[in-house]
Amino acid sequence: MQPTRTLKTVMAAAGVLVALLSGHTSRAQYEERYVGELGFTAGGAHYFGDLNTHGSLRAVKPTVGIFYRKYFNGYVGARAHFRYMALGYSDVYNTNDFQQRRNLSFNTHLFELAVQGDFNFFKFEPGSQDNRFSPYLTLGASAFHFNPYAYYQGEKYFLQPLKTEGQGMAIYPDRKPYSLYGLAFLIGGGLKYSLNRRINLGLECLFRFAQTDYLDDVSTTYAGISNFATKPDGSSTVAAILQDRSYVMGTPIGDAGRQRGNSRDKDQFATLELTLGILFSSYRCKF
Structure with missing residues (x-):
C-alpha cells in the first residue's frame, strides 16, 4: 500500500505544479514592439541653382529610393535612405534676357545615400486606432x-572633363x-499614415x-574661347x-x-x- 500512496502523492504534486505554471502563463502579457521598417519611395526631383535662380518647377524629373528605418519609440526614428534621381535644367525656361542669351543646359543622374533622423509631432503607433x-x-x-x-549635334558629352570654365x-x-x-x-517634412499593423503610407518633401x-x-x-585649344584644322573643339552656347541665339557673349x-x-x-513602408516587429514579455 505504501508505494500506491507515494505514487498518488507524486501525481498530486505534479498536478499542482502544472496548474501553477498554467496560471502564470495565462497571466503573462506579451507586448508587440516595432523595431524597423523597410520602405520604398517614388516621386519627382528638381534642381535649383545657376540656371534656375527663381525657383521654377518646370523641369521635374523622376526619383526612386529604398530605405530602412529604425524605431526608438513612438516619436523618434533614424534611417538610411538610398535614392536615384534625375536632375536637369535649361536656360530656355528662363525669362531673364541674359539667361536666355546664355543658352546653357545640363542633365545629370544623381545617386544619393542619406542618413536621416525622423521626429514625429504625434505619437505614432502602427495599427492603433488613435495613433496611426x-x-x-x-x-x-x-x-x-x-x-x-x-x-551637341545629337551627341552626349560629359561636361566635367571638358573644363568649360x-x-x-x-x-x-x-x-x-x-x-x-x-x-x-537635408531638411524636410512629411505625413505618415498606418494603413494596418504591417504597412505605412506617407508623403515626404525633402530639400x-x-x-x-x-x-x-x-x-x-x-x-x-581663345583660351581653348583648336583642332588641327583650326576649328573649335x-x-x-x-x-559658350550663346552663339545659337546670336552674337556670342562669352568673353x-x-x-x-x-x-x-x-x-x-x-x-x-x-x-x-513594411514594418518589422518583435514580441517581449512584460513580466
Whole structure:
C-alpha cells in the first residue's frame, strides 16, 4: 500500500505544479514592439541653382529610393535612405534676357545615400486606432555622385572633363577640376499614415543644400574661347563650343571674365516622394 500512496502523492504534486505554471502563463502579457521598417519611395526631383535662380518647377524629373528605418519609440526614428534621381535644367525656361542669351543646359543622374533622423509631432503607433497618423520633421546629411552632361549635334558629352570654365588652365591657376562626389545637408517634412499593423503610407518633401556649385557645370566666369585649344584644322573643339552656347541665339557673349554663373551660392535640389513602408516587429514579455 505504501508505494500506491507515494505514487498518488507524486501525481498530486505534479498536478499542482502544472496548474501553477498554467496560471502564470495565462497571466503573462506579451507586448508587440516595432523595431524597423523597410520602405520604398517614388516621386519627382528638381534642381535649383545657376540656371534656375527663381525657383521654377518646370523641369521635374523622376526619383526612386529604398530605405530602412529604425524605431526608438513612438516619436523618434533614424534611417538610411538610398535614392536615384534625375536632375536637369535649361536656360530656355528662363525669362531673364541674359539667361536666355546664355543658352546653357545640363542633365545629370544623381545617386544619393542619406542618413536621416525622423521626429514625429504625434505619437505614432502602427495599427492603433488613435495613433496611426502623424506629421513629422526630418533632418540629415547625404553623400552623392553626379556627372553633368549636355548634347551637341545629337551627341552626349560629359561636361566635367571638358573644363568649360577653364579648370586646370595655366591662365586660371585658382580653378581646379571639381569633384563628381558631393555632400548635402537635408531638411524636410512629411505625413505618415498606418494603413494596418504591417504597412505605412506617407508623403515626404525633402530639400538639400549641396556643398558644391557644379551640379550644373556652371559657377564662375567664362574662360573665353581663345583660351581653348583648336583642332588641327583650326576649328573649335567641343569644349570651346559648349563653354559658350550663346552663339545659337546670336552674337556670342562669352568673353573671358564675363559672369557665367554665381559662385557665391551653392546649388540645391529637392524631392517630393510617396512612401510605402513594411514594418518589422518583435514580441517581449512584460513580466
